[in-house]
Amino acid sequence: GAGVSQSPSNKVTEKGKDVELRCDPISGHTALYWYRQSLGQGLEFLIYFQGNSAPDKSGLPSDRFSAERTGGSVSTLTIQRTQQEDSAVYLCASSLGWGARTEAFFGQGTRLTVV
Amino acid sequence: ILNVEQSPQSLHVQEGDSTNFTCSFPSSNFYALHWYRWETAKSPEALFVMTLNGDEKKKGRISATLNTKEGYSYLYIKGSQPEDSATYLCASPNQKVTFGTGTKLQVIP
Numbered sequence: 726g727a728g729v730s731q732s733p734s735n736k737v738t739e740k741g742k743d744v745e746l747r748c749d750p751i752s753g754h755t756a757l758y759w760y761r762q763s764l765g766q767g768l769e770f771l772i773y774f775q776g777n778s779a780p781d782k783s784g785l786p787s788d789r790f791s792a793e794r795t796g797g798s799v800s801t802l803t804i805q806r807t808q809q810e811d812s813a814v815y816l817c818a819s820s821l822g823w824g825a826r827t828e829a830f831f832g833q834g835t836r837l838t839v840v
Numbered sequence: 841i842l843n844v845e846q847s848p849q850s851l852h853v854q855e856g857d858s859t860n861f862t863c864s865f866p867s868s869n870f871y872a873l874h875w876y877r878w879e880t881a882k883s884p885e886a887l888f889v890m891t892l893n894g895d896e897k898k899k900g901r902i903s904a905t906l907n908t909k910e911g912y913s914y915l916y917i918k919g920s921q922p923e924d925s926a927t928y929l930c931a932s933p934n935q936k937v938t939f940g941t942g943t944k945l946q947v948i949p
Contacts, residue, residue, distance in 0.1 A: 729883075760939075767941030768884075768929065816883065826872045826933075828886030 727751075729832035731817050737838045738807055746802040746835045750819030757800050758820075758829060759792060761813040768816070774800060807839045844932045846940035853920050854948050860916040861943040863930030867911030874931040875904055875915055878942065884929060887915075920947045 730749040738744050750757050759771040770784040774794045785791070789808075794800040804811055814836050818829040845864045853859045865873060872891045876884040888897040893908040901918045917924055927942040 768939040770938060818884075826889065826891060828874060828889050829884075829931075831883035831885070833883055 729817055729819055729830050731815075731832035731835050733835060734833060735836045735838075737840060740809060740839055741806055743803065743805045744807055744837065746804075746815050746817075746837070748800045748802070748817030748819075748832060750798065750800070750817070751830055752798075754819035754821055754830070755797065756820045756822060756829075757794060758818045759800070759802050760816045760818070762816065762834075763810075763813040771802070771815075804837075807837075809839045812837055812839045844930060844938055844940040846928075846930055846943050848943060849941070850944040850946070852946045852948060855920060855922060857920050858916065858918045859920055859945070860914050861928065861945075863913045863915070863940055865911050865913070865930070865932040865940075867908060870908045870911075870932075872933050873906055873908075873913050874933065875913070876929040876931065876939075878927040878929055880926070887928075915943075917945070920945075922947045922949050 729751055732747045736744055755776055757774040760768045761771060762768055772779055772782050772785055772792050776797050777794050789805045792802045814834045816831055816834045818831045820829045821827045847862050872889055874889050875887040877887055878884040888904045890906040895906040897904050903916045904913055906913045915928055925945055925947045927944045929939050929942045931939045
């Protein structure tokens with residue numbers, strides 16, 4: 726597609742439920758990044774992919790968070806047993822290559838609300 | 841400097857004023873420095889990608905400079921307009937595009 730696409734745009738879930746957030750990067754972009762912005766906070770790095778592998782998972786806040794990427798394209802961020810502190814806007818970005826000398830393009834984000 | 845730091849955290853300027861803010865980043869193993877503009881209810885959009893010491897880039901009324909030896913970059917906005925109101929993020933990519941917390945600019949008409 727023309728840009729980075731994320732779905733759903735909004736998600737309200739009950740505490741304890743699992744959620745899946747999807748990211749479709751720009752075609753041909755090998756690097757894919759997940760961030761989140763909690764209320765009043767800056768961008769928090771979660772995980773990045775180079776192709777289908779994730780060399781750096783250090784930003785995932787807990788073992789309830791996992792992410793995968795298949796076919797070097799679509800990525801899914803899964804949050805198990807959601808907690809209220811997981812409420813945030815989850816942003817996905819992609820770039821042409823890793824090492825990021827080229828700009829990252831962001832999706833519109835998924836606003837997750839855990840009630 | 842161990843992380844990307846931005847200052848000030850927020851800024852209010854009058855329409856027509858010029859302004860600038862700072863991004864500080866680790867100068868060792870420098871790779872690149874990105875500036876992004878993040879408008880409310882939108883996604884961050886890249887303004888500049890800078891890689892060379894002494895780089896100066898310009899886009900309309902917005903420009904940026906880079907000093908990789910001392911680890912800082914300045915973003916300048918000349919003649920601020922209300923549409924410039926946004927959060928300006930800088931990022932120092934190694935492998936994960938680490939962002940600063942941003943400078944929130946409010947231009948008052």
